[in-house]
Amino acid sequence: MMLSSVHVKIIVFLLAGFVSGYAGNIYAIDQKTGIDEQAQLPFWEVSTGGMSLRLIQRLPIQSRGYFLARGFNATQAERIARSCIFQTVFKNTSQGGQPGKASTLEYNLNDWRVIYKGKKRKMKTRQDWASEWRAEKVSKPAQIAFEWSLYPTSQQYKPGDYNWGMSVFNLEPGSRFDLEITWMQYGRKNTAIIKNMECAPDINPQPTEAL
Amino acid sequence: MKNIFYILIMIVSLTGMSLAMAGEKKQTLPAVAKPFKAPEFALKDENDITYRLSDFRGKVVLINFWATWCPPCRIEMPSIERLWQKVKGKGIVILAINVGESADTVFKFTGQLQLSFPIPMDTKGEVIKKYPAAGLPTTYIVSPAGMVTHRAVGSREWDDPVLMKQLMAMRIPNRNGK
Secondary structure, eight states, X not given: OOOOHHXXXXXXXXXXXXXXXXXXXXXXXXXXXXXXXXXXXXXXEEEOSXXXXXXXXXXXXXXXXXXXXXXXXXXXXXXXXXXXXXXXEEEEOGGGSSTTOOOOEXXXXXXXXXXXXXXXXXXXXXXXXXXXXXXXXXXXXXXXXXXXXXXXXXXXXXXXXXXXXXXXXXXXXXXXXXXXXXXXETTEEEEEEEEEEEOOOOOOOOOOOOO | OHHHHXXXXXXXXXXXXXXXXXXXXXXXXXXXXXXXXXOOOEEEOTTOOEEEGGGGTTSEEEEEEEOTTOHHHHXXXXXXXXXXXXXXXXXXXXXXXXXXXXXHHHHHHHHHHTOOXXXXXXXXXXXXXXXXXXXXXXXXXXXXXXXXXXXXXXXXXXXXXXXXXXXXXXXXXXXTOO
16 A cells, blocks of 8 residues: 555645645636627636626727617717727636635726737726717616616725626727736736737628528 | 345435535625625715615615626526515615616616616716626625625525525624623
């Protein structure tokens, strides 16, 4: 029943993997892209043992229809639709970690940066849009719908909390850019850069022809 | 000997995976850092019935802010209805406050899902700002003493046994201590 040193090393390696798998590695940052199953559109995702952020393309035609139905006129709906919108889901997943490793997550979109053609700039937040809508005397119900449809500018998530909303990067359809994100968790500031994101092109998808 | 070794490897790996997966599905209702007095409101539902928060003093009140266009709000609505069917008349009240939509829109939606709990309407989006929620859905729990004690951001399975037990434990015990 004696274990060789190789066996012992393998067991130690697996136990370490087990512990870090259960705890989730709270600092290591994973990134992936693919096609979102529900939206059937490209997504970019960042996750650690304590959080996950998924940004899913929204087609301009989707946003155009959505905001027309909520009281915006055609010009305003067009402006929103062509502003590079991503459906955003940001979760505090730290509850799945090692006992005692659950941690509050905080972020502020004003700290995030869109990197486009070598230059950095802020995102366009609820507050930026609100002043435009007030100046244009947009109806109150439309303003309310817009405000709550957009991703919250800042938020604090306890374990298990998350939001779902639209993020606006204010670029032309089809533009490619990097996104620098920051968030506070486990008592420290965390940063990641999501490379080569792409604003959805302004296309009008046709139904697939039946065979 | 080799078989025992490989079985051990499989047990360790599978246990780790299942623990990690179980952790991700856990439903949470976190306490707020500092409980605060629940802002008072009086809102009407689609049938013109007025709901005043202070009318429910002595009960646990679950205040859920939502809208029909918000996907996670729609996801959690059936579980709120199931919760309502289980806690109705047992010292827990549900007020699902619609944010910024018309009575017609709310009526169509609630009809589709056959929701029976009270749905007051914050048509001007003023009550939600008092709490203050930043996104939809956000749910606050108001204690029988009128204090906001817990907050859940994002959808939950509200009839999950863990959450139900947590809510039931917040009620004022009756004379039998139950």
